[in-house]
Amino acid sequence: MISKLINGIKEKNAPVVVGLDPQLSFVPEQILNKYYKEMGYTLEAVAEAIYEYNVGIMDACADFIPAVKPQVAMYEQFGVPGVAAYKKTVDYAHKKGLVVIGDIKRGDIGSTSGAYAMGHIGTVQIGDQKIVPFDEDIVTVNPYLGSDGVKPFIDVCNENDRGIFVLVKTSNPSSGEFQDRIISDDSRPLYEIVADKVNEWGLTSMDGDYSNVGAVVGATYPEMGIALRKLMPKAYILVPGYGAQGGSGKDLKGFFNEDGLGAIVNSSRGIIAAYKNEKYASFGAEGYADASRAAVEDMLTDIRENI
Amino acid sequence: MISKLINGIKEKNAPVVVGLDPQLSFVPEQILNKYYKEMGYTLEAVAEAIYEYNVGIMDACADFIPAVKPQVAMYEQFGVPGVAAYKKTVDYAHKKGLVVIGDIKRGDIGSTSGAYAMGHIGTVQIGDQKIVPFDEDIVTVNPYLGSDGVKPFIDVCNENDRGIFVLVKTSNPSSGEFQDRIISDDSRPLYEIVADKVNEWGLTSMDGDYSNVGAVVGATYPEMGIALRKLMPKAYILVPGYGAQGGSGKDLKGFFNEDGLGAIVNSSRGIIAAYKNEKYASFGAEGYADASRAAVEDMLTDIRENI
Numbered sequence: 367m368i369s370k371l372i373n374g375i376k377e378k379n380a381p382v383v384v385g386l387d388p389q390l391s392f393v394p395e396q397i398l399n400k401y402y403k404e405m406g407y408t409l410e411a412v413a414e415a416i417y418e419y420n421v422g423i424m425d426a427c428a429d430f431i432p433a434v435k436p437q438v439a440m441y442e443q444f445g446v447p448g449v450a451a452y453k454k455t456v457d458y459a460h461k462k463g464l465v466v467i468g469d470i471k472r473g474d475i476g477s478t479s480g481a482y483a484m485g486h487i488g489t490v491q492i493g494d495q496k497i498v499p500f501d502e503d504i505v506t507v508n509p510y511l512g513s514d515g516v517k518p519f520i521d522v523c524n525e526n527d528r529g530i531f532v533l534v535k536t537s538n539p540s541s542g543e544f545q546d547r548i549i550s551d552d553s554r555p556l557y558e559i560v561a562d563k564v565n566e567w568g569l570t571s572m573d574g575d576y577s578n579v580g581a582v583v584g585a586t587y588p589e590m591g592i593a594l595r596k597l598m599p600k601a602y603i604l605v606p607g608y609g610a611q612g613g614s615g616k617d618l619k620g621f622f623n624e625d626g627l628g629a630i631v632n633s634s635r636g637i638i639a640a641y642k643n644e645k646y647a648s649f650g651a652e653g654y655a656d657a658s659r660a661a662v663e664d665m666l667t668d669i670r671e672n673i
Numbered sequence: 674m675i676s677k678l679i680n681g682i683k684e685k686n687a688p689v690v691v692g693l694d695p696q697l698s699f700v701p702e703q704i705l706n707k708y709y710k711e712m713g714y715t716l717e718a719v720a721e722a723i724y725e726y727n728v729g730i731m732d733a734c735a736d737f738i739p740a741v742k743p744q745v746a747m748y749e750q751f752g753v754p755g756v757a758a759y760k761k762t763v764d765y766a767h768k769k770g771l772v773v774i775g776d777i778k779r780g781d782i783g784s785t786s787g788a789y790a791m792g793h794i795g796t797v798q799i800g801d802q803k804i805v806p807f808d809e810d811i812v813t814v815n816p817y818l819g820s821d822g823v824k825p826f827i828d829v830c831n832e833n834d835r836g837i838f839v840l841v842k843t844s845n846p847s848s849g850e851f852q853d854r855i856i857s858d859d860s861r862p863l864y865e866i867v868a869d870k871v872n873e874w875g876l877t878s879m880d881g882d883y884s885n886v887g888a889v890v891g892a893t894y895p896e897m898g899i900a901l902r903k904l905m906p907k908a909y910i911l912v913p914g915y916g917a918q919g920g921s922g923k924d925l926k927g928f929f930n931e932d933g934l935g936a937i938v939n940s941s942r943g944i945i946a947a948y949k950n951e952k953y954a955s956f957g958a959e960g961y962a963d964a965s966r967a968a969v970e971d972m973l974t975d976i977r978e979n980i
Contacts, residue, residue: 389788440788490751497714512848549854
């Protein structure tokens with residue numbers, strides 16, 4: 367799978383993924399009102415609205431980007447209809463030729479991680495039918511439970527040519543509370559210990575020069591990014607935190623390898639809610655999708671200049 | 674919320690929760706075949722089957738237990754229809770007067786954790802409507818991202834009188850890989866550092882003698898349970914790993930406080946798939962729910978004798 371993502375990145379010269387995180391306040395009024403009128407103030411109305419919103423963004427941006435990253439929490443908050451909108455978003459992204467990184471941050475004991483893996487990046491066997499439940503290409507995984515919580519995902523990656531990004535050093539302000547603690551018999555922070563494991567796990571799922579097992583490292587911690595890049599030479603790094611969370615192009619160089627590959631930078635709010643940003647306000651709410659495209663082009667310029 | 678759970682535990686003299694983790698291989702053939710016949714080998718058929726299976730178990734056991742713990746992975750593996758069956762299970766459990774512990778193990782950056790919290794234990798505002806999306810009473814939370822990934826859940830607990838159990842020391846074999854690493858400036862394992870935080874977070878959401886912020890500590894690590902019990906005197910401990918994972922009644926005493934409270938023990942497979950166990954095989958697949966009730970009664974005897 368990682369080679370498919372890399373091909374997309376090379377083809378579009380765009381190590382960039384757009385986070386489809388449809389907070390209700392981002393969705394333009396005209397879309398919301400259309401469905402409120404039709405369906406009332408319901409979860410179903412919101413689910414239709416966020417799907418239409420996503421379709422607009424994907425239609426406007428698909429030529430410039432290799433992948434999208436829907437954050438499942440933003441759909442789960444709208445209950446079962448929201449989860450259905452997540453699934454429709456995944457399917458539409460595939461139609462547009464985009465790699466789908468499901469930002470699900472799952473992780474549990476072995477048999478349970480296996481169920482998550484089958485549901486999201488694998489198949490379930492029902493009678494004589496093999497059914498694909500959610501069909502993301504890659505998902506994010508939380509490592510707190512250790513190897514037996516991660517390996518079932520890797521097994522499914524190998525069976526179905528899929529990928530995972532394991533949380534190593536997250537972009538949020540308090541990520542250091544546990545992740546940065548120094549492990550005494552190693553004199554290194556926990557996130558480096560996790561990175562060692564990501565590297566080890568990754569060797570069991572190579573796909574060309576890189577592994578299907580990647581890592582999440584926040585753009586907000588560029589110096590840690592440099593160290594982690596070296597610890598996991600075969601891991602693609604998914605870099606959140608660009609834009610609204612504070613990371614910028616000059617912070618990114620250290621996340622990439624010398625081959626110009628090895629990282630893919632996510633922006634969510636900065637792209638999908640661009641029309642609410644003064645810089646792109648002239649597009650208006652009606653032009654939200656065009657505002658997103660303009661923001662993607664600016665992000666690409668910033669990143670290409672800096673890596 | 675924790676006082677509501679405690680009342681249920683006292684009333685039924687049952688510090689026990691049944692894990693509703695419907696792996697397909699647990700669901701009796703007669704239920705599966707009924708829906709396969711009607712709906713084919715589809716996700717929808719399986720979703721109906723696991724819901725009926727859950728209803729049977731809840732009907733048989735609700736008089737003896739205060740709570741159920743559906744593991745959402747076992748529903749997500751069946752896609753959107755599976756998630757709908759999860760929601761129906763939550764609703765039915767409420768009808769039976771059961772506290773619902775959603776085993777979702779979510780955790781993300783602040784705004785995203787907020788979305789999970791609103792979706793699972795809170796409400797979303799849509800126009801002039803306040804809607805309850807999933808409606809669990811308590812959910813499990815992964816702490817890897819630190820305080821700003823956990824606090825949005827606690828805020829929602831305080832707004833809606835709900836609860837969380839934060840993963841501290843999980844029951845799986847490789848949980849020690851990261852959780853047991855010794856933190857150098859503290860000379861204690863990571864799971865104790867997390868426990869300190871659980872204790873601190875818990876003080877911001879007290880409900881009687883205990884906090885709405887509890888902890889997950891596996892029955893498979895009884896000595897750590899004793900130490901963790903002392904570090905988090907106000908936290909209820911959700912104890913997985915009893916039964917199929919290896920924990921037994923004699924391992925449990927240390928998880929409880931001297932008031933006889935402070936812990937609730939989960940069993941999933943040992944109860945819901947009891948009819949597949951030699952001991953309860955005489956019930957047969959048709960009597961799966963009665964087998965579950967017998968297994969609950971045996972579990973209660975084992976636990977009451979040991980705490």
